[in-house]
Amino acid sequence: MVTEPVGLSNNLPIKRVMPARVGDTDIAVWRSASGVVSAWLNRCPHRGMRLSHGFVRGESLACLYHGWQYGCDNKCKYIPAHPALEPPTTIQTMAYTVVEKHGVLWVSLDGTPEIPALFEKLQPVRSISFNCSNEDVLSALAETTLTCDDGQVLSASDMQSQNILILDNPQNKPKLAVLFQKSSAANVTAHLLADNSWSIDGLIRISRWCELVRRRAEIKIPDNRRNL
């Protein structure tokens, strides 16, 4: 199983939790007060509540439903209904391997992280979600161009392996990379990384450009198929 990019590091500050999806698997990704990142099946072992709705307290993620707290070792630490009880060590979340690299959070469902080494010089820009299929996004990407600070006009080249799209890659020095997260048929999430040639205005242009791609991609599908 390919390791999936599920978000950008700077979008997950300490003491925050966010939902993510890898294929059909619903995931909660959270960062403790000391900075430790965990990725778990998005389901509290107690009553099935999505843990991405929970809240971080120190080094634990608490479920919103009954406040059960789980530590960075995935084990239940505290059950508020029984404050004196030491929770059995068998109560634990289903954990996945998560690695933070190149400013991206990578999750592997089967425990073997394989992270592309291509992005040493790239910085995270933003993530974006599309309510349409992967094909719609790719075809909208092919129809749009993006202008660099030096006036160079970028267009989408071929899809690289592992769902990575590089924009202008003559000497293997991408100016912009789009990482696609494996998602459902009607929803696509992508993460954008740029090299250090972009000014602040340029980064804003990248952000507007991907929103333009989204408007075009989502308009390609009839309203009754749209997942609003």
Added chain:
Amino acid sequence: MAGLERAKEDWYPIAIAGSTVDGEQLDTSLLGINITLHGDKDREISVTADGNNLPVQTRYDHVWTTFSENPRPLFDIPEADEAGRVLVPCGVVRVKCSPLRAVENFLDIAHFPFVHTDVLGAEPHTEVEPYDVKIDETIDEVIATKVKFFQPQAAKSAGDGIVTDYVYRVAAPMVSILYKTCPPKPGSQDVITLFVQPLDEETCNVWPWMALYDYENSMADMISFQQMIFVQDRSILENQLPRKLPLDPKMEIPTRADMTSIAYRRWLKRGGAIYGALTEAV
């Protein structure tokens, strides 16, 4: 489908009594089957499925119907007929979850401090003291008694925080009734119920209903209090995975505070009331 035949033996709420006008037709769904409610001149209501009439009765301010010609009797709430109570149908809330998940959440008190924060519960008052639960075989109900919980604002009529006493009854697989301390009338108990209409196994309409001693607050205020509470519950119910209620103990791990939920699940399984449930671990 698992449990459908058993589910067809029960009565279900589909409307508030008196809410339809003459000639009005209301299409809804029950156990995955399309049904139509017909408003009539003298406010007599009929319900049809595929052109055939279904049994109908009006009770507890709601219109009830069933698919069975020989249904299980509608449960009894003697308090509903006590003089002096204000009867409050609270409207309907559509929830994308199993009807059984909605009932189970209603039986749960440990979530109060986290879901109904500063209203039905507040940290650090999170402890659930031991209480009694039994499956009463003679009346075929689950009953929890001696349930106590500290509540900052137990009802619209409550002032400061109080320790509230609760009794819970599960009177049918999709009906739960609770009795709780009545702030303005010590010694009496407010009655709050959850009547659930199963649209299908993973979607329901919830019709909360109350029989209170409260002469201070307007009907609108009492309804909006109950709706605020239930909409908070909905944010949980629509985010539980899977949507159906798992009956295999391997699927979800309970603790002592969940005695009522454990008994409810066991009672459902034993009685074959598994419409809206998952009977095997996935």
